């Protein structure tokens with residue numbers, strides 16, 4: 001079920017034309033984009049996860065995002081890990097994975113909370129038009 005939902009989300013992203021939104025020229029550039037987003041008040045109102053490590057594994061097939069179990073002294077989970085893969089060193093994939101960090105809980109994968117978080121990130125850090133195209137694509141696919 002979760003796998004099918006993920007597949008439907010990827011298809012809707014591709015159909016919208018907003019899956020990639022350009023490309024990064026280096027891993028450093030992708031890291032900088034993640035830092036630029038996660039240090040904003042906007043981001044910090046939405047999640048306690050403020051420190052996100054990026055790994056680039058060109059041979060892996062699927063990008064992933066996890067929030068690490070480790071907590072700080074107040075009991076908050078502060079650290080996340082995003083892995084990007086070959087062909088996926090691009091803003092669209094970073095926004096997608098950051099959407100997983102904001103909506104993170106082990107039971108929800110590509111559900112409504114994820115979609116809302118992803119659309120919000122694209123709206124605020126890329127462009128309202130891209131968010132609108134993706135939202136329309138999700139609506140057409142019956143995912144919203």
Ligand SMILES: [Zn+2]
Pocket residue numbers: 006096100110
């Ligand atoms: Zn995903």
